[in-house]
Amino acid sequence: MAIFKLKYLSIIALVLAFLVVGMGVYTRLTEAGLGCPDWPGCYGHHSVPNSPDEIAKAVAAFPDVPLEPHKAWNEMIHRYLAGSLGLLIFAFALRALISRVDRLLCMSLLLAVIFQAALGMWTVTMNLMPLIVMGHLLGGFFILALLFLFTIKQWPMPRAHIKWRLGLSRFAWLALLVLLCQIALGGWTSSNYAAVVCTQLPLCEGNWWQNYNVSAALHVPEADTYQYGVLDYGARTTIHVSHRIWAVVTALCLVALAITWLLRSQDGLSRGLAWGLLVAVSIQFALGISNVVLQLPLAIAVAHNLVAACLVLLLVSLLLRLYQAKQEQGGRHG
Template sequence: MRKLVLCSLLLAVVVIVLGAYTRLTDAGLGCPDWPGCYGELFVPASSDKVAAANQAFPDRPLEASKAWSEMIHRYFAGTLGLLIFAIAIRAAVRRDPRMPMGLPLFLCALVVFQAALGMWTVTLNLLPVVVMGHLLGGFGVLCCLFLMYLRLQPVMGQDKLKSARRMLGFAFFGILILGCQIALGGWTSANYAALACTNFPVCEGQWWTQIDMPGAYSVPVADNYEFGVHGYSERMTMHIVHRAGALVTFVYLLALGIGLLRLQSKLMNTAGAALILVLIAQVMLGISNVVMSLPLTIAVAHNFVAACLLLIMVWITYQLSHLKEKAHG
C-alpha cells in the first residue's frame, strides 16, 4: 500500500507540472473536445485524420504540439485516477487501521470532481473559475495523497513540546493562507494577468488609480475565455492582489519557520529550515517571472515549488499534531 501511495503521490506531482505547462503554453484548448482529441483517442497524425479534424472543428484547426500537450496531461491524469481507485479498493480489502476508509473515499470523490472540472475546462472554453478550481483540485489531490502516505509511515521524532499545540494552530492557519495565495495565483493565471504589471516591486504608472476589485473578481459572460476577457485595469488588479498576497504569505510563513527553528526539536528545526529555504526559492521565482516576462521554465517551476511548499506545510502540521498528542500524553 505504501509503495502504491508513493507512486500515486509522485504521479500527482507530474500531473500538476504537466497541467501548468499545458496552461502556460496556451494549450488548454489544444483538443476542443473531451475526453478524446478531435474525436480520436490519440492526436490525429495522418493527413486524412487531420483533414477530418479540421473539418469537424473549423474554428479551431489542429495544432499538433498543443494537442499533444493537452492529451499527455490527460493520459497522466487518467492513470493517476486509476491508481487512486486501486488504493481505495486495496484499503477496503485490507482494512489497515492506519488508513480509515474516509480518506480514500474522499479522494475518489475528489478525483471524479477533478475529471468533471477537466471536462468543463474544455466544454466551457477555459472559464476562469473552472480553470482555477481545476488547479486547486489538483493541489487537493496531492495533499490527500501525501497525508495518506504520512499515515502509513512511522511517526518521526520522540520530542515532547509544550508549545506544540500553539505551533499547530499557527501551522493550520499557514496552510489556509498558502491555499488562498495559490487560489489568487490560479485566478491570475486563468485570466492571463501574469504580465499585467511588468515592473517590480510596484506596478508601472499610477496603478493605484486603476484598482478595480469588483471587476477583477467577476466572471464576464463570453463565448470563449482563451487569452482572457477582462480589461487591463481588472487584470492589473488581479496581479497586484496576488503580489500583496505573496507578501502576506511570505511574512507569515517566514515567521512560522523561524518559530520552528527556535523549538528544542531537531525534527521541527529541520522542518523550519526546509520551509524557509523553499519559501525564499518561491519568492525568487515569482520575482523572476515579472522581471524576465514569464519564461516558461520559471513559470512552471513556480507552480512546482508552490506544490512543494504546500507539502512541507502539510508535513509540519501532521508532525506537530503528533507532538501535541505526546506532550499531552
Template sequence: MSTTNLVRFTLYLAVVVIALGAYTRLSDAGLGCPDWPGCYGKILVPQSQEDIAVANQAYPERAVEPYKAWLEMIHRYVAGSLGVLIAWITVRCWKERTVSRVLPTFIAGLVIFQALLGMWTVTLKLLPVIVMAHLLGGFTLLASLFLLYWKLSHPPVPHGLQRLTGESNHGLKSIAAIALVIVILQVMLGGWTSSNYAALVCTRLPICEGQWWTMLDFSGAFDWLQAGHDNYEFGVLGYESRMTIHVVHRIGAMVTTLCLVLLIAKCWRWSSLKSEAMLVALVLTLQLCLGIANVVFHLPLWVAVAHNLGAASLLVAVLYTNYRIWTTAVRD
C-alpha cells in the same frame, strides 16, 4: 508492492501530472483538443492529412495544432493513469484497514471531481473559475496523497505525548494553521492570476508600474462567473481588472512571506521542528526567487512551470509542518 510504496510512486506521478498541467496551460494548449475525453473525436491526435482535414471540418473554429493537441492528450493519459492508481490504493486501504477509510475515500472522490473539472475546462472554454478550481483540485490531491503517505509511513505517537503536544503548544498550532490557510489563499490568487492571463500585466517590482493604486478595479477583477463570453482563451478582462488581480497576488505574496517567516521563527525554537522550519524556509526562498524571475524575465515557460511546482511544494511543506506539530511531541 506495499501500500506505502504504492502511495509513494503515486505521489511521483501526481507531481508529473501537475507539471504537465502547468506546462499545457502556460503553452496555451488548454484547448488543444476542443472536445473531451478524446481529441477531435479520436483517442489519439489526428495525424494523417485525411484525419486532420476531417477534424478541421468537424471543428472549423479550432484547426488542429498537433503540438498543442499532443500536450493536452499526454496530460489526459497521465492523469488517467493516476486515477487508476488511486482507485487501486483506495481498494487496498479499504481491505487492509491500516488507516481510516475516510482519507482514501476522499482522495478517490476528489479524482472523480478532478476529471469533471478537466471536462468542464474544455467544454466551458477555459472559464477562469473552472481553470482555477482544476488547479486547486490538483494541489489538493497532491496534499491529500502526502497526508495518506505520512499516515502510512509514520507510526502514531503514544497518547500521552499527543496530550502533551496539545496542552503545551496551542499557540504554535494556531500559527501553523493560519499559515496553511494563508498559503491556500495565495495559491488561489495565483491560479486566478494565471487563468485570467494576468501574469504579465505588471512588469515592475515590488508591486506594479505607474500609479497602479489609482486604477484598481476589484469588482471586475473578482467577477467569478464572467458571463456573456463564448471563449475565455487569452482572457476577457480589461487591463485594470487584470492589473488588480496581479497586484493582489503580489501583496498576497508579501503577507504569505511574513506569516511563514513567523512560523519558521516559532518552529526554530523547538529542536524537534528545526528540520520543518528549514524546509519551509528553503521552499519559500525558492518560490520568491521564481516569482521575481517571472517578472524580470517576462514569464519564461520553464520558470512559470517551476513557480507552479514551487507553490505545490510550499503547500505540502506547510501542511507537513502542521502534521508534525499536531502528531509529534514537541519538546524544547
C-alpha cells in the same frame, strides 16, 4: 508483501501527482488548454490525429478549431498522466474498501479525483472559464496533499520530540490558510491572463492605484471563449497587484512560522522541515520576481507552481508533526 508494495506504490502515486500538477501548469502556460476541443478524446480520437485520414476527419468535425499537434499532445499527455493517477487512486480505494484500512482517506481521494476529472472536462467544454481553471488548479493541490497524507501513513514518521502547543498549532493552520489564498490568487491571475500585465517592481507601473477595482477583478463577463482573457487592463492590474501584495503577506507569515518553530523545537525532523520552509519561501519569492523581470519564462513559471506545491506539503508535514506530538502527549485541545 502487500504492505511492502503499497509503501512503494504510494510514492509512485505521489510522484505521478507532482507530474500531473506540473504538466497541467505547462499545458496552461503553452496555451494548450484547448489543444483538444473535446473531452476525454482529442478531435474524436483516443490520441492526437496523425494520419491524413484522421486529420481530415478532425478538420471536418471541428472546422473552427484548427489542429495544432504540439498543443494537442501537451493536453493529451496531461490527460494520460491524470488518467493513470486516477486508476492508481481507484486501486487504493478498492483495497481500502476490502481491507477496511484507510477507508476515509482513500474514498476522499477517489471523490476528489472524480470531481477533478469533471473540472478538467468543464475546463474544455466551458472554454477556459477562469473560475473552473482556478478550481482545477486547487483540486490538483488538494489531491497532492491527500496523497502525501496517504504516503506518510505508509511510511510513519519517527517519534516527535517536541512539545505540542495550541498557539503554534493555530499559527500553522493560519499559515496554511494564507498560503492557499495566495495559490488561489495565483490561479486567478494566470486564468485571467494577468501574469504579465505589470512589468515593474515592486507593484506596478504608472498610477496603478487609479485602476485598482476589486469588484471588476472578481466579475468575469460571459464570453464564447476565455482564452487570452476577457477582463480589461484595470481589472487585470488589480488581480496582479493583489497577488503581489498577498505574496508579501504569505512570505512574512511562513517565515515567522519557520523561525518560531526553530526557536521552540529541538526535534531534528521538525527543525529540518522549518529550514526547508525557509529555503522554499526564499526560492518562491525569487521565482516570483524572475517571472516579472523576465516576462514569465516557461521553466520559471512552472517551477513557481511546483514550489508552491512543496510549500503546501511542508506545512502539512509540520501540522502532522504537531498532531503526532499531541497524540503522544495526550493533548486535549487543538
